[in-house]
Amino acid sequence: MPAIMEQPISGPLAGLMVLEIGHYVAAPFCTRLLADLGAEVTKIEPLSGDPVRKWGEQFEGESLWWSTHGRNKKSVAINLRARGAADLLLALVKRHDVVVENFRPGHLAALGLSDDAMRAANPGLIISHISGYGQDGPYRDRPAFGVIGEAIGGLRYLTNHPPGSYDLPPVRVGVSIGDSLAGLYAAFGIVAALWERDGKGIYAGRTVDVALSEAVLSMMEGMLTDYGKLGKIRQPSGSRIPTAAPSSAYLSADGKWILIAANSDPLFERLARLMGVPDLPQDPRFADNRSRLDNVDALDTIIGKWTRTLSAGELLEQLEAAEIPSTRAYTAADCAADPQFLHRRMVQKVNDPLLGDVLHVGVVPRIPENPGAIRWTGPSVGQHTEEVLTSSGISRDQIDCFRAKGIISC
Amino acid sequence: MPAIMEQPISGPLAGLMVLEIGHYVAAPFCTRLLADLGAEVTKIEPLSGDPVRKWGEQFEGESLWWSTHGRNKKSVAINLRARGAADLLLALVKRHDVVVENFRPGHLAALGLSDDAMRAANPGLIISHISGYGQDGPYRDRPAFGVIGEAIGGLRYLTNHPPGSYDLPPVRVGVSIGDSLAGLYAAFGIVAALWERDGKGIYAGRTVDVALSEAVLSMMEGMLTDYGKLGKIRQPSGSRIPTAAPSSAYLSADGKWILIAANSDPLFERLARLMGVPDLPQDPRFADNRSRLDNVDALDTIIGKWTRTLSAGELLEQLEAAEIPSTRAYTAADCAADPQFLHRRMVQKVNDPLLGDVLHVGVVPRIPENPGAIRWTGPSVGQHTEEVLTSSGISRDQIDCFRAKGIISC
Numbered sequence: 001m002p003a004i005m006e007q008p009i010s011g012p013l014a015g016l017m018v019l020e021i022g023h024y025v026a027a028p029f030c031t032r033l034l035a036d037l038g039a040e041v042t043k044i045e046p047l048s049g050d051p052v053r054k055w056g057e058q059f060e061g062e063s064l065w066w067s068t069h070g071r072n073k074k075s076v077a078i079n080l081r082a083r084g085a086a087d088l089l090l091a092l093v094k095r096h097d098v099v100v101e102n103f104r105p106g107h108l109a110a111l112g113l114s115d116d117a118m119r120a121a122n123p124g125l126i127i128s129h130i131s132g133y134g135q136d137g138p139y140r141d142r143p144a145f146g147v148i149g150e151a152i153g154g155l156r157y158l159t160n161h162p163p164g165s166y167d168l169p170p171v172r173v174g175v176s177i178g179d180s181l182a183g184l185y186a187a188f189g190i191v192a193a194l195w196e197r198d199g200k201g202i203y204a205g206r207t208v209d210v211a212l213s214e215a216v217l218s219m220m221e222g223m224l225t226d227y228g229k230l231g232k233i234r235q236p237s238g239s240r241i242p243t244a245a246p247s248s249a250y251l252s253a254d255g256k257w258i259l260i261a262a263n264s265d266p267l268f269e270r271l272a273r274l275m276g277v278p279d280l281p282q283d284p285r286f287a288d289n290r291s292r293l294d295n296v297d298a299l300d301t302i303i304g305k306w307t308r309t310l311s312a313g314e315l316l317e318q319l320e321a322a323e324i325p326s327t328r329a330y331t332a333a334d335c336a337a338d339p340q341f342l343h344r345r346m347v348q349k350v351n352d353p354l355l356g357d358v359l360h361v362g363v364v365p366r367i368p369e370n371p372g373a374i375r376w377t378g379p380s381v382g383q384h385t386e387e388v389l390t391s392s393g394i395s396r397d398q399i400d401c402f403r404a405k406g407i408i409s410c
Numbered sequence: 411m412p413a414i415m416e417q418p419i420s421g422p423l424a425g426l427m428v429l430e431i432g433h434y435v436a437a438p439f440c441t442r443l444l445a446d447l448g449a450e451v452t453k454i455e456p457l458s459g460d461p462v463r464k465w466g467e468q469f470e471g472e473s474l475w476w477s478t479h480g481r482n483k484k485s486v487a488i489n490l491r492a493r494g495a496a497d498l499l500l501a502l503v504k505r506h507d508v509v510v511e512n513f514r515p516g517h518l519a520a521l522g523l524s525d526d527a528m529r530a531a532n533p534g535l536i537i538s539h540i541s542g543y544g545q546d547g548p549y550r551d552r553p554a555f556g557v558i559g560e561a562i563g564g565l566r567y568l569t570n571h572p573p574g575s576y577d578l579p580p581v582r583v584g585v586s587i588g589d590s591l592a593g594l595y596a597a598f599g600i601v602a603a604l605w606e607r608d609g610k611g612i613y614a615g616r617t618v619d620v621a622l623s624e625a626v627l628s629m630m631e632g633m634l635t636d637y638g639k640l641g642k643i644r645q646p647s648g649s650r651i652p653t654a655a656p657s658s659a660y661l662s663a664d665g666k667w668i669l670i671a672a673n674s675d676p677l678f679e680r681l682a683r684l685m686g687v688p689d690l691p692q693d694p695r696f697a698d699n700r701s702r703l704d705n706v707d708a709l710d711t712i713i714g715k716w717t718r719t720l721s722a723g724e725l726l727e728q729l730e731a732a733e734i735p736s737t738r739a740y741t742a743a744d745c746a747a748d749p750q751f752l753h754r755r756m757v758q759k760v761n762d763p764l765l766g767d768v769l770h771v772g773v774v775p776r777i778p779e780n781p782g783a784i785r786w787t788g789p790s791v792g793q794h795t796e797e798v799l800t801s802s803g804i805s806r807d808q809i810d811c812f813r814a815k816g817i818i819s820c
Contacts, residue, residue, distance in 0.1 A: 012599075012606035012616065037602050055653055057636040064639055065632030134776065137753035145671040145735040147657055152748065156659070156669065157739040158584020159569060169649035169659035169667050170739050171581045174568020180629045184594050189422075189775035191601040192447050196422035196780070199608030206422065209776040214756050217745060218774040219590045222475025224757060226467040227742035228769030229474055234742050239579035243465055247557055249566070249579035257579050259566065261555040325555040329567040329580050332637035332644050335627060338562065343547035346624050347634060359638030364628040365599035366544065366619040370606070 011038025011363075011372035016194070017096040018042070020073070021080075021089070021113070023050045025146070025176045026130045026212065027102035028069055029183030034098075034190070035072035036363040037372040042074045042096075042388050044089070047409045049077070049381035062354045063378070068361060070378025076389070077382030082407045086112030088394075090121045095392050098190055102130040105140050119205045126193045127207050128186045134211035144212060150178040153216025154223055160236035170236065181215040240300075245292040246271070249329060250304050256312035260303065261325040263289065274322045275306045352377035382409055421448025421773075421782035426604070427506040428452070430483070431490075431499070431523070433460045435556070435586045436540040436622065437512035438479055439593035444508075444600070445482035446773040447782040452484045452506070452798050454499070457819045459487070459791035472764045473788070478771060480788025486799070487792030492817045496522030498804075500531045505802050508600055512540040512592075515550050529615045536603045537617050538596045544621035554622060560588040563626025564633055570646035580646065591625040650710075655702040656681070659739060660714050666722035670713065671735040673699065684732045685716045762787035792819055 016039040020031040028043070028050070035041040043050070056065045076092075078085055090113070093099060099118060101108055108114070119125055129135050132144025133152075150156050155177070160170035189208035196202050217224075223234045235242075239249040244263035252258050262271040265281070265288065272280035280286055280302070285295040292299055307315055312328060319326035328334060336359060341347045346362040355377070363372035385408050389399050402408045426449040430441040438453070438460070445451040453460070466475045486502075488495055500523070503509060509528060511518055518524070529535055539545050542554025543562075560566050560583070570580035599618035606612050627634075633644045645652075649659040654673035662668050672681040675691070675698065682690035690696055690712070695705040702709055717725055722738060729736035738744060746769060751757045756772040765787070773782035795818050799809050812818045 012602040015610060016605075033598065037599075056632045057640055057642060059639050063632075064635040067635050068632065128775075133750050134754050137750045139750040143735055145657075147651065147669055147671055148735050148737050151669045151737045151739045152745075152750075154740050154742065154745045155584060157667075157741050159581055160584075161578065161581065166576070166578065168571065168576065168578075169661070171569055171571065172647065172649055172651060173583055173587075174565060174570075174644070174646055175629055175631050175633075177583075177587075177629065180631075181594075184591075184598065185775050188443065188594065188598040188601060189447075189777060191598065191605050192422040193777060194609060195426075195601055195604045198610070199604060200425060204779065206777055206779050209778060210774070211754070211756075211776075213750070214754065214772070214774050214776075217751065217756055217771055219585055219587065220745075220771065221585050221590075222466045222473075222478065223585075223742045224746060224769040224771055225474040225477050227746055228759070228767075229469050229765060230467055232467060232742075234584070236584055237582065239582055241557065241582060247555075251579070257567075259557055259561045261557055325553055325558050327558050327561045329561045330564050331567050332564065332633045332642075335562075335564045335630075336634060336637055340543050340547045340549040340562075340623070341627065344544050344621070344624065346621075346627055349638070355639060357638075359634040361627055361630065361634055362624070364620070364624050365538075365595050366621075366624075367599060367603060367616055368619060369614065369616050 009038050009375065010370055011036070012367060012370055014038035016040065016098070018098040018100065019092055019096040020044065021099060021101040021108065023102065024052050025179035026182045026186070027100045028052065029180050030100050030128065030130065030186040031073060032069060032071065033184065033187040037367070041072065042076055042092070042384070043070070044076050044078050044080070045381060047077045047079050047382070059355055064355065064358065066378040067352045067355055067358050068378070071360065072375050073379065074384035074388055075379040075382055076385045077409055079407055080111050082405060084402070084405055085407045088402060088407055089113055090117065091394065092388070092392055093118045093121045093125065096122070096125070097194065098126045098128065100128045100130070100186060100190070104143070105129065105131050105135045115207060123205055124197055124203050125205045126190055126197070127205065128190050128210065129207065130182050130186050130210045130212070132212050134214065135209045146176045146178045146212065147172060149212035150216055152213040153178065154220050155216050158234060158236045161238040162236055165238065178212045178216050181219065182210050182212040185215045185218070186210045240296065244289055245296045246299050246303055248300055250300070250307040252310060252312040252315050253308055254311045257329045258307060258312055258315050259327050259329060260319065267324055268292070270322045271324055274318055274324070275303070348374060350374050350377060354380065419448050419785065420780055421446070422777060422780055424448035426450065426508070428508040428510065429502055429506040430454065431509060431511040431518065433512065434462050435589035436592045436596070437510045438462065439590050440510050440538065440540065440596040441483060442479060442481065443594065443597040451482065452486055452502070452794070453480070454486055454488050454490070455791060457487045457489050457792070469765055474765065474768065476788040477762045477765055477768050478788070481770065482785050483789065484794035484798055485789040485792055486795045487819055489817055490521050492815060494812070494815055495817045498812060498817060499523055500527065501804065502798070502802055503528045503531045503535065506532070506535070507604065508536045508538065510538045510540070510596060510600070514553070515539065515541050515545045525617060533615055534607055534613050535615045536600055536607065537615065538600050538620065539617065540592050540596050540620045540622070542622050544624065545619045556586045556588045556622065557582060559622035560626055562623040563588065564630050565626050568644060568646045571648040572646055575648065588622045588626050591629065592620050592622040595625045595628070596620045650706065654699055655706045656709050656713055658710055660717040662720060662722040662725050663718055664721045667739045668717060668722055668725050669737050669739060670729065677734055678702070680732045681734055684728055684734070685713070758784060760784050760787060764790065795819070
């Protein structure tokens with residue numbers, strides 16, 4: 001076992017027993033968050049492994065994302081379609097506080113793992129279902145694709161240049177944001193239900209029904225309210241923010257995008273001085289935020305001409321000296337080298353027995369009195385099958401029997 | 411009082427006492443999530459109100475976003491800079507389980523409300539600090555601007571068309587995603603700490619230190635690990651997803667962007683038949699996912715030519731009949747009319763005493779056995795000052811005294 005496994009379990013969720021019957025992004029992201037804060041997460045995956053292990057970049061046949069996505073979890077490989085598998089699962093459910101799953105609504109019930117069956121085994125069980133559109137309603141049975149759910153939640157339309165400017169398709173946020181948001185909402189709802197159950201002592205099972213599209217919609221600020229009252233349809237604003245100026249990304253002489261947020265009167269005055277046009281804030285086009293918004297094209301043209309005269313390094317040095325909020329659009333390399341992330345252990349080098357040294361993102365949120373930790377990296381498929389079954393009180397004979405039936409692997 | 415206030419408090423967090431000393435987006439979003447699940451949230455705001463009340467669209471001088479952003483909360487208006495204000499705050503802290511704040515690190519301590527002072531008043535207090543970069547480290551004192559934190563977290567760089575394609579600036583996700591993510595992580599961390607305190611009975615104060623940049627970085631999947639092991643810098647992929655094809659946004663004959671996710675062999679075969687080119691999957695350029703990714707420009711050109719022959723309505727009807735995941739990029743109007751959102755009460759008409767009928771997003775996550783609720787809409791500034799002070803055991807004489815000193819308004 002690598003050194004990182006020797007740490008004692010820390011974090012506020014130490015002692016919490018979580019069973020993940022999930023795949024891809026949303027449920028595993030939810031359980032990563034729980035495990036990062038100390039929960040003991042057991043992931044049930046098919047004998048062939050969660051397909052997400054084949055996604056993205058690989059190193060010598062091993063998934064790099066998985067090292068993070070699967071960290072701090074135990075892997076138990078079970079063929080859920082085999083006869084008798086449901087009984088094994090229900091035996092595990094008895095020992096857990098929480099089940100998190102993200103199959104299509106009804107899939108687990110068809111395998112003998114309905115909410116009722118699981119609660120018969122464990123009345124206080126918290127069950128979180130994560131799906132594209134929720135556990136009921138007309139879209140319930142539609143397949144959940146992240147990009148579809150993000151678009152239905154309203155996020156995709158707004159992630160674009162303004163209508164009529166370039167007529168390009170709306171951009172995908174560079175990660176599976178809808179799945180991860182759903183996972184984060186599920187983690188929040190699960191611990192809220194646990195506080196009710198264990199903190200207030202209302203011992204009853206609860207269901208946390210999270211839809212990807214709803215997790216996205218929940219982030220959309222005043223979009224619905226503006227529309228309902230004013231009939232106003234919120235529009236994308238490209239690299240700008242719609243309510244204040246100047247705030248955008250500007251090109252440097254060496255072709256880097258630099259974000260500058262000088263969207264207050266004092267900040268704009270400092271920027272004007274720095275650009276060598278100290279009288280600009282007296283120009284009636286730019287005298288206050290309202291005027292600057294009305295003339296934002298002209299304003300951004302002036303700023304962009306200036307930024308193109310300096311390298312990214314020069315720009316950032318000058319902007320920082322003038323205390324104007326600014327940054328490069330960080331790439332992976334920038335994130336990995338950032339002194340603040342390194343100081344806060346948000347970029348950690350950890351040893352993965354399959355990959356060697358790798359970089360992981362740290363634990364969010366930070367709880368200094370009892371911090372979460374990276375205890376181990378993503379396990380191989382079924383690495384903990386015997387251990388978990390044995391510690392669940394399943395006998396050697398029973399384990400052999402499950403193996404003979406093809407429920408667990410040989 | 412409007413009818414919606416008459417509902418009994420429901421949700422798993424009913425009984426939880428939360429004090430928000432926050433402004434703008436991150437802390438108020440965190441407390442909205444807590445309040446939606448039943449927590450009793452008291453928001454401390456300056457006598458002039460949280461500046462966020464002036465953001466975005468207004469109706470007869472009243473903020474529309476605020477109706478949602480401030481819902482289910484009580485507003486207590488206090489001039490925190492006035493002499494004696496800290497004593498009043500500490501009296502409130504005694505009665506609360508949680509404090510959530512998002513001022514610059516050190517600001518509250520300078521006002522006499524350090525963590526130590528608050529824990530002296532209430533040893534089991536959970537304190538969540540939300541900031542741009544965290545409570546320590548070299549960037550601690552930098553001003554927190556959402557767009558800067560999102561860029562430092564790595565999200566902005568990836569939200570763009572691929573390098574060399576259009577040379578446009580990376581697009582801002584259409585909402586303050588970094589602030590909201592930080593608020594969501596804080597809500598998760600707070601409830602996790604509460605479970606430890608009240609569920610496991612480890613009665614000690616905890617600090618939940620959330621940085622906007624870190625909340626974003628935590629969502630970046632394998633970005634850091636890929637870079638650390640392979641030196642590979644993840645790149646933006648425009649409207650596509652980088653690992654599977656076809657999945658993108660395509661233009662309809664009537665100029666709408668339609669998302670089509672046909673990125674599996676069976677889905678692609680169905681799409682090819684629908685487009686009238688059933689042999690396309692036999693074309694070696696498109697025979698499997700790897701080939702389709704290698705020839706994605708040619709593939710998307712073929713699909714885009716087809717989509718431009720049909721209206722959005724025709725396309726979606728045909729795609730749905732063929733069971734190919736697809737959708738419009740929903741605008742506010744689409745979200746408001748969506749049958750699934752309406753079925754799941756994710757779009758609700760509520761009565762706001764300041765605005766009349768308005769649309770609100772529903773409560774996420776859904777917990778059917780004990781659901782959260784919209785109990786009332788965003789309050790006016792200081793609407794609950796007297797009520798909260800009185801229920802905190804502060805006498806009429808003391809209240810008059812606070813008023814005479816300008817700590818609370820007349």
